[in-house]
Amino acid sequence: MAITLEQVNTAPRAEALQLLDGLYEHSPWIADKALDARPFQSLAHLKHTMAQVLREAGRDAQVKLIQAHPELAGKAMVSKSLTAESTNEQGKARLTDCTPEEFATLQKLNADYNAKFGFPFILAVRGPRGDGLGKQQIIETFTRRLQNHPDFELQENLRNIHRVVELRLNDKFAAATAPGDDVWDWQETMSQYSDPGYLEKGQLTVTYLTDAHRACAAYISKTMRACGFDEVKIDAVGNVVGIYKAATPGAKTLLTGSHYDTVRNGGKYDGRLGIFVPMACVRELHRQGKRLPFNFEVVGFSEEEGQRYKATFLGSGALIGDFKPEWLDQKDADGITMREAMRNAGLKPEDIGKIKRDADNYLGFVEVHIEQGPVLNELDLPLGIVTSINGNVRYQCEVTGMASHAGTTPMNRRRDAAAAAAELLLYVERRAAQDGDSVGTVGMLQVPSGSINVVPGRCFFSLDLRAPVDAQRDALVADVLAELKNICERRGVHFTTELTERAAAAPSAPVWQQRWEAAVQSLGVPLHRMPSGAGHDAMKLHKVMPQAMLFVRGQNSGISHNPLESTTSDDIELAIQALMHLLTHLSPEKQ
Numbered sequence: 001m002a003i004t005l006e007q008v009n010t011a012p013r014a015e016a017l018q019l020l021d022g023l024y025e026h027s028p029w030i031a032d033k034a035l036d037a038r039p040f041q042s043l044a045h046l047k048h049t050m051a052q053v054l055r056e057a058g059r060d061a062q063v064k065l066i067q068a069h070p071e072l073a074g075k076a077m078v079s080k081s082l083t084a085e086s087t088n089e090q091g092k093a094r095l096t097d098c099t100p101e102e103f104a105t106l107q108k109l110n111a112d113y114n115a116k117f118g119f120p121f122i123l124a125v126r127g128p129r130g131d132g133l134g135k136q137q138i139i140e141t142f143t144r145r146l147q148n149h150p151d152f153e154l155q156e157n158l159r160n161i162h163r164v165v166e167l168r169l170n171d172k173f174a175a176a177t178a179p180g181d182d183v184w185d186w187q188e189t190m191s192q193y194s195d196p197g198y199l200e201k202g203q204l205t206v207t208y209l210t211d212a213h214r215a216c217a218a219y220i221s222k223t224m225r226a227c228g229f230d231e232v233k234i235d236a237v238g239n240v241v242g243i244y245k246a247a248t249p250g251a252k253t254l255l256t257g258s259h260y261d262t263v264r265n266g267g268k269y270d271g272r273l274g275i276f277v278p279m280a281c282v283r284e285l286h287r288q289g290k291r292l293p294f295n296f297e298v299v300g301f302s303e304e305e306g307q308r309y310k311a312t313f314l315g316s317g318a319l320i321g322d323f324k325p326e327w328l329d330q331k332d333a334d335g336i337t338m339r340e341a342m343r344n345a346g347l348k349p350e351d352i353g354k355i356k357r358d359a360d361n362y363l364g365f366v367e368v369h370i371e372q373g374p375v376l377n378e379l380d381l382p383l384g385i386v387t388s389i390n391g392n393v394r395y396q397c398e399v400t401g402m403a404s405h406a407g408t409t410p411m412n413r414r415r416d417a418a419a420a421a422a423e424l425l426l427y428v429e430r431r432a433a434q435d436g437d438s439v440g441t442v443g444m445l446q447v448p449s450g451s452i453n454v455v456p457g458r459c460f461f462s463l464d465l466r467a468p469v470d471a472q473r474d475a476l477v478a479d480v481l482a483e484l485k486n487i488c489e490r491r492g493v494h495f496t497t498e499l500t501e502r503a504a505a506a507p508s509a510p511v512w513q514q515r516w517e518a519a520v521q522s523l524g525v526p527l528h529r530m531p532s533g534a535g536h537d538a539m540k541l542h543k544v545m546p547q548a549m550l551f552v553r554g555q556n557s558g559i560s561h562n563p564l565e566s567t568t569s570d571d572i573e574l575a576i577q578a579l580m581h582l583l584t585h586l587s588p589e590k591q
């Protein structure tokens with residue numbers, strides 16, 4: 001029979017420990033120590049507490065725990081000496097019926113992994129949805145992780161152990177993650193639509209107004225209707241707009257949403273999570289026959305990533321009247337103008353001006369988004385509070401020195417353009433790190449028509465500098481440009497810089513940030529506040545209404561813009577609960 005949190009909180013210690021038996025492999029001390037923190041507010045609270053216990057126990061205890069685990073599809077599985085929990089998990093991943101080839105591959109990986117790291121490879125084989133990874137996925141993950149640094153792999157093993165425990169706890173408590181599972185499934189279903197050239201390779205690419213893009217819009221519309229939205233339509237720029245009406249007419253509207261386009265060979269959750277999570281909330285409200293004191297408008301933004309055309313944020317930009325008619329003449333790689341693409345898709349570009357929202361009718365904008373970074377994953381936290389979307393500045397730079405013979409030019413007579421750029425690159429790294437939360441990147445670095453035996457005469461490079469507030473970003477930019485000048489003067493080379501982008505930081509509206517914080521606290525999940533390094537649709541809405549964002553942890557070190565992007569249905573479930581809390585505790589009179 002399923003146990004309850006109430007039982008764990010109130011039972012005598014020995015009994016409570018018995019209830020939590022079998023969570024961490026042969027290591028009941030973790031649950032035991034966690035019981036010091038009773039009462040637990042939620043299952044998420046209990047999970048996080050145990051993760052903290054292990055974090056604080058230190059490296060020796062962590063390695064010992066890892067070593068207490070059986071090898072994946074190893075001797076213990078063959079001799080049937082696994083714990084009942086492990087047998088269940090390895091069985092769910094169908095590791096118990098490996099072909100001889102698969103078995104041999106896994107044995108080799110086990111041996112290589114053990115030799116490199118000195119502990120066994122651990123993977124939560126039930127996966128992000130809890131229903132089992134495929135054997136091929138397991139072998140790929142194993143192969144990929146063999147390349148990691150030992151310190152990283154130690155932590156990655158621990159994170160997988162926590163995930164195993166999370167699923168074991170769900171079983172014990174018969175915890176339902178049904179809406180989270182559904183959102184996970186919606187994302188999986190929608191990921192079947194991908195642009196030609198990528199679909200065949202099993203990659204996800206959905207760019208503006210392609211057939212795959214329109215199939216996504218149709219899928220979102222259909223799912224919105226099934227959830228119980230009152231109005232669902234596709235607007236002039238291709239946004240899918242769903243409205244769940246307020247209890248009374250004339251009420252203001254809360255806006256939410258994110259984008260459904262992707263980068264090339266991207267992930268399934270970037271953007272889409274912020275459409276499906278609110279849809280799950282509407283479905284729940286509709287099931288309960290409950291209306292909110294405000295309209296709830298969920299928008300699947302048609303374009304954010306700037307993949308097919310140069311212009312970006314077409315979907316959210318149009319809502320604030322920031323859609324420039326000249327963009328319609330931009331051409332894609334095949335020479336198709338945006339105007340033609342819109343007409344082919346049945347959209348009316350002449351109506352784009354009409355979809356601009358009147359901010360006076362809106363309470364604000366909230367956005368749920370996958371973090372796209374490693375922070376929450378490292379902290380064992382499912383959710384994060386966004387304090388600000390970083391402002392950024394981008395430059396294209398060129399250093400000109402003197403190309404000369406690599407053999408005959410003495411080191412003290414060179415005017416090496418690439419060495420100057422390299423010196424600046426290292427300065428950018430140092431200077432951005434000084435701020436703690438600024439970031440600086442030289443992502444493009446080129447010696448045009450360079451040769452192995454020529455001192456570089458020219459070097460192109462890019463600069464991307466970001467910080468949570470504009471003043472901090474501007475100070476960073478000023479220092480970097482001053483250092484570039486110093487370096488170039490000292491080395492006797494010239495430089496030019498061209499500003500290509502400048503976007504203001506978008507700090508969260510304090511009152512909306514607090515609403516997300518209250519929502520996360522209600523789940524018993526510790527608060528973690530962080531800036532967003534990436535740009536989001538909320539940046540656009542920020543120009544006309546208050547906004548705040550919630551981040552959801554990504555798996556695989558939070559990797560994004562990559563097919564390895566992943567999140568669990570448990571974390572999605574918590575995001576749904578957080579948004580539900582925000583919605584049901586928001587009273588428009590108090591604005």
Ligand SMILES: [Zn+2]
Nearest residue numbers: 259270271369
């Ligand atoms: Zn995104």
